[in-house]
């Protein structure tokens with residue numbers, strides 16, 4: 534039997550406790566206990582999600598998503614203001630066609 538590679542938290546890169554469902558939708562990620570405990574999500578995905586679903590200001594998201602944003606920014610070593618600046622930059626990009 535082949536050994537599986539070590540599972541890394543997709544939020545912070547630490548060893549993960551397992552794969553769990555994301556609060557952002559029908560998708561799962563590997564999370565460590567610390568990121569799971571605060572509800573943090575992978576940073577880039579969260580920026581893209583908010584830029585797509587909502588608007589580029591804090592008033593555009595529900596309270597539960599504000600909590601996810603705060604936890605996600607903190608675990609990524611960023612401020613909430615930096616998160617919203619990244620959302621604004623992402624939302625300004627032209628749509629890609631496939």
Ligand SMILES: [Zn+2]
Pocket residue numbers: 542543544545546547564565566567568569
């Ligand atoms: Zn983590």
